[in-house]
Amino acid sequence: MYLSSSYGEMGNIFAPTRDTLSKAAETIKNGGLVAFPTETVYGLGANALDAAAVRKIFDAKGRPQDNPLILHVANIREASLYADMNPSAELLMQHFWPGPLTIVLYSSDIVPLVTRGNLETVALRVPMNYIALELIHATGLPIAAPSANRSGRPSPTNAETVRNDLGSAVDMIIDGGASSIGVESTVIDATGKKIAILRPGGVTREMLEHIVDVEAEGSSNHARSPGTRHKHYAPSIGVSLWQNDNFEIFSEPAGSWCYLGMRQPPEGSAAQIIFHSLGEYAHELFHALRKLERCGAKRIIADLPEGDGIGEAIRNRLIRAAGC
Ligand code: TXA
Ligand code: MG
Numbered sequence: 001m002y003l004s005s006s007y008g009e010m011g012n013i014f015a016p017t018r019d020t021l022s023k024a025a026e027t028i029k030n031g032g033l034v035a036f037p038t039e040t041v042y043g044l045g046a047n048a049l050d051a052a053a054v055r056k057i058f059d060a061k062g063r064p065q066d067n068p069l070i071l072h073v074a075n076i077r078e079a080s081l082y083a084d085m086n087p088s089a090e091l092l093m094q095h096f097w098p099g100p101l102t103i104v105l106y107s108s109d110i111v112p113l114v115t116r117g118n119l120e121t122v123a124l125r126v127p128m129n130y131i132a133l134e135l136i137h138a139t140g141l142p143i144a145a146p147s148a149n150r151s152g153r154p155s156p157t158n159a160e161t162v163r164n165d166l167g168s169a170v171d172m173i174i175d176g177g178a179s180s181i182g183v184e185s186t187v188i189d190a191t192g193k194k195i196a197i198l199r200p201g202g203v204t205r206e207m208l209e210h211i212v213d214v215e216a217e218g219s220s221n222h223a224r225s226p227g228t229r230h231k232h233y234a235p236s237i238g239v240s241l242w243q244n245d246n247f248e249i250f251s252e253p254a255g256s257w258c259y260l261g262m263r264q265p266p267e268g269s270a271a272q273i274i275f276h277s278l279g280e281y282a283h284e285l286f287h288a289l290r291k292l293e294r295c296g297a298k299r300i301i302a303d304l305p306e307g308d309g310i311g312e313a314i315r316n317r318l319i320r321a322a323g324c
Contacts, residue, residue: 044148069145099127106120181282239318250265
């Protein structure tokens with residue numbers, strides 16, 4: 001929620017005008033940091049080819065150095081400048097770009113090691129957001145961008161949350177309103193014979209399986225995404241999961257817990273946020289976690305939803321928020 005509609009009073013938050021986008025592009029070309037909206041969550045961007053600029057991203061977020069960044073590019077042709085293409089990766093790009101699918105491929109030497117966490121692979125995606133695309137076009141560069149939160153915190157889905165987390169560590173924040181999907185992109189490893197899903201997201205397993213062979217869950221020999229080793233999505237109070245009718249988690253005194261989810265909880269919550277669809281749950285999830293951590297309760301109880309598609313991404317984020 002904005003305190004003021006005047007951007008002059010919003011510090012480093014800017015409306016997406018021709019002027020501010022061209023200033024943002026200059027900032028990136030000069031080695032600065034710009035946070036920008038995508039359809040999934042807000043990203044913290046820098047020139048992916050400039051090792052010093054990329055180091056600023058790691059510093060601003062407090063991000064472990066071994067957690068590689070995604071290159072945001074304009075189109076498939078540009079992706080092919082930074083990675084070894086293969087037929088199934090190209091097919092997926094044609095189907096799902098622009099969109100919430102990040103594809104890991106063998107990297108070209110042009111991409112600095114710091115950008116890719118010292119790996120021989122690089123992650124790429126074309127976002128489906130006109131502000132992000134304008135920025136990429138205006139810089140003429142691949143933009144390295146992790147989610148624009150302090151490392152370990154829920155990802156930001158609006159400009160104000162970026163400012164609350166990163167403050168003046170970021171030169172400019174472009175305000176594109178609330179992110180339309182709300183959870184991060186699907187990350188897949190496309191270096192092998194079959195595709196491996198490293199992080200579930202907006203492009204679901206079923207959608208991928210229509211196009212290419214996908215490794216069965218749990219059968220992967222692929223290293224997990226480096227990011228999954230680290231603490232993630234954690235609000236400042238504990239998260240417990242309501243699943244398999246474990247009603248005993250509601251036995252704490254009334255007012256000591258708050259709630260988010262699709263089912264109606266028992267009486268006694270300090271605050272509760274109920275969603276009416278999986279899409280709404282995804283859209284509001286991170287914002288709701290940040291809201292509830294300030295509700296005065298000791299613990300957040302989250303309903304682990306059922307269902308395929310985006311439901312898998314929601315479960316993945318909640319399980320990790322709960323530290324399971
Ligand atoms: O939707 C998104 O993906 C957002 C927006 C801003 O594009 N970005 C995002 O970035 O979520 P980040 O850094 O928070 O998450 C990227 C994930 C991490 O888990 C990271 O480990 C993984 O992608 N990743 C990046 N490069 C990789 C690589 N070469 N191999 C395996 N995993 C990689
Ligand atoms: Mg992240």
